[in-house]
Amino acid sequence: MYPVFMAQWMKDKRKPLTILLFIGLSILATVIFGDNTQYSQTTVAVFSTESNAQEIEEKWVELLNEDSHIEFVITDEEKARSDVSEGRREVAILLMERDYRLITASDMPNIQLVEQEVQKVFTKEARLEAVTSIEDTSELREEVDDYMENPPIKVETQSLTGGEIPQHNMGMQLLFTFTLFVAMFTIGFKVNGINSDKISGIWNRLILSPVSKTSIYAGHLLYSFFVGFFQMVIVFLIFQYVMGYDIGNLQMIIVITAVYTLSTVSMAMLIAGVAKTPEKFNMIYPSIVPIIPVISGAYMPPGTISNSILQFIGNLFPLSHALDAMMSVALYDAQWNDFALPISLMLLIGVVSMGVGINMVERVKG
């Protein structure tokens, strides 16, 4: 096993650029798309084009700003539209009497967060109107507010450690997503070394040697594991200690990373078994991998993907489980047993994929 492992290392030592590039890519993608300050300082322009525009704007701005970390600002229509079309702002909102429209030129994750906030306020208002059956809900609102000052039952929600429940941090989610996503490529291309060795005839030489087949596989897979694992740990350490992110208990994150790497190596092995040649693998694997975070909902706030079929497919890949476990550690101070389920699921995916994958790779020779 050791010589096979070392041979792979010697090859990569000659061209470390790929791995360094992937490490840089993980950090760059997180900085560009996942900087969490974006989400706390967002200002969104609102305007109305109705005849009673001023009245509508004032009513909704007050309600929208009532309980939100996003700041909604009344803006002139022309300016709001030009800001969006020229890329100065991602989104503006056209307000109507009882409805709204998003004005946007892109599909950034931030926009979905804004829409969630706006939709929440409009839905609440629609409910109040439905209860009072009149347009002016201010009396009922005051009544409810007074009542809620001293409610008959008060439910207080606390986090597991007793503190406030932290808000979902989309920047943190994207940090983990990009790191795990980019590592999938590194791991896949290393596992593909097995197919390359088979095609080049090196595999046959190894089979004829006194080294067992188990050792040959172990050498290759262990190397793929270490490279992927090393890449992710480096990225997490840079975020934690250089860039000042708080990614939670590092020990736990490292354990989750290790299990995720194991599971991803197995998944790559399964695809290597299906592809059978390095060329086909290089075609299939990079086509599948970018879809995984999309299906797993890794680019979107939790709950955005509600289709049960998509959720099922997303759960077949280790990414969603790793993300789930890492977010629970980073945001909710989860303990070991709190993320036992995603860890178990990743191990299960790993065992099944590895078993089927090796079986399929072995069938190549017939």
Place this chain on the structure above:
Amino acid sequence: MLETVNLTKTYKDKKAVDGIDIYLDKGESVGLLGPNGAGKSTTISMISSLLKPTSGDVRLNGESKIKDPSEIRRVLGVVPQEIALYEELSAYENLKFFGKIYKVKKDVLENRMQEVLEMVGLKERQKELVKTFSGGMKRRVNIAAALLHQPEILILDEPTVGIDPQSRNHILETVRKLNEEHGTTILYTSHYMEEVEQLCNRVYIMDHGKIVASGSKNELLSILSSEDTIQVQLSKTSDAIIEKVKGMEHVRRVDETSDGIRIISKKGSNILSDLVHVIENENSQISHFQVEIPSLEDVFLHLTGKTLRD
């Protein structure tokens, strides 16, 4: 030392190797000749235990090695047709890797590596990356990698395909030295008849998965001892000439060549006067006429109906 008994490999309904029996005595150099698709590589894969035969046996010193091939793997060195090396590593690093894989002892490995590098003439360039080597140099490293564990039997699967004459001569010389000076038993497959004639004591000729002839060079040539091969260069060749020559007495076979015809006739039969008559009647002329001494190529052509490069 090594023998196959009724060795057969069937893929679905097609027999790639059909009941072949070959043997190698210790210290022998044996050639396995055959055109593309004859089943040479499949035979080698079965002998070296990479492929399980559908039926038949592979025996080493009289003992079957199909179920437990570990011993046969220990005594065999296999040089595959493809360049089975890590091109991103140097020749030295490749050999070190294969030496470790073959569990050559650490204190012996370095000397052994230098020995085989010397043998294949790459000692001076051992630190260079394999990907920078010419095709011939890569093939030489490919051979060196199979020699590290000092195999008793060396199987070479077309080791000179697509390389320059200098590397080819070097490889042939290396194989000859291994056989004559080190006593290594050789099984050499090739497309090139002259290589086999030069290197091997005995030859097996394979076609369509079967051994169609075997023996020493002289034994194989004796197959044609009852025949003459006549090369006739013509001013014009036609189907009518070929058909009429085929119909002549003592003529056994006629093949069209690039500039005339080749006739295989009964040895000693005087067909010249009749041949001139037939050709002149078809408005052609003989510009050159030669009775050839048969070569193994002729034997191969006689047995399979095609040339080795077909």
